[in-house]
Amino acid sequence: MSLMPYPMRRASISQALIDIPKPYQGEPQRYRLTANQPIPPPRKRMSFWFRTRWVRTLSRPVHRDTVNLLHAEVKPPPLVVRLPLKMLRFLPEAATIWAQKHFPEWFLPSTLIVKCRKRNDPEHVNWLPADHEPPYMSKFDTEIMAYDQLKDLQGIAIPKFLGRTICRGKHAMLLQDVPGAYLSNPDGATLTYNEMRDLLERCYYELAEFSAVQINPSTRNFVLSPNRQRLMTVDLEHIVMDHPDLILLDFDSICAQGGVARTYVGLQRYYRKEGYLEPA
Template identity: 30%
Template structure:
């Protein structure tokens, strides 16, 4: 069983698969329930896999008994390479951190929809829904079905280059690329924005009636509404 405690100073080194090593100046565990860290690193003009000016990266370690999901996530990043930096983080490299296989990703400057909702941060829901629809549409263009539709897997960001907001999608462990896309596959992405906005509204106002949850059954029909009670 791997330990989720903060690694000591001498274990703050990312070992890349090509043999290079990067040592973090600071390490932050982003969620006590997950093996995801933000590492502060010094700029290095001699770096190859990472941008030479990068000052932070996200390191996502393989979870216990999640070997298949870990491999699936790396595959998803490669297959969605053209969406990196636009809809999903940049994938820099694979390596090891604190003795565990890890993916090294770009640090996304954004706020999760869960945090926006729970902290009641003023947000235009119509714009947010449109941005979610755009993100799901781009995933669909590349044949990717995104199943892990939770508020904390979607970040609202401001794109400095384009001068507008966008939604970035993280946690690709459960992304699927069906060889034959059936109508119920498409429905998962098409309904994603609507169901997330419903959850967003509920989180902002927990006293309102709980929205029905869609249960997506592999190889079956479109989800049957189910109310958590």
């Protein structure tokens, strides 16, 4: 699938909204990484069943303070399974497609993201009547539904949804490990303010094409591609569907009030003081 070309910035967005927020004026326009970088948390063994496969991984939190979001290195399956999988190369392509569709657990990538249901996100609640409109839906279930409704954007503007399982006694989803850097990390904080804001608008535009909007504008919810040409939305817990008026209003309000763009510039100043970034 190919998305429509990104249009020119809407005339309704004034140049004043593109300027750097006043509290951060005077800061360097562009940064680069220093040799001093934060040490990632250690990896730990983690295993779980995914359909017919016992998946063994080495995992660690994506962010130090998020225990439900894990980056996992998947260990290869046993040799007795790897050999038949290699034999698929000699069969018609249709056979490989059939096997990947019906047995996705044996075609997992070498790295993936495991996102578990949060403790404060119950599947059911007792304080709402059964006939309440709209019906209660947990953030976890909302995110899975969003991935289903945005299938055409998977791998382009949002991660690929690989499946759901039970991990450490909790419901969990397996997601594509998107290459790049989170905007909340030092290696993702090397864009200029205007570069970041342009990429953010393009990201919102791609979701808007499918009547979806990210209403939780956090730097942790966007990954900068290795070529620094696009952002990918990686958290769909707070995606709102089928509200086209909210899409435009939400993006404009984020720009006007600072939002994720203001936070981004604040992170740059913080990382500079911590010694992780320096003026380029």
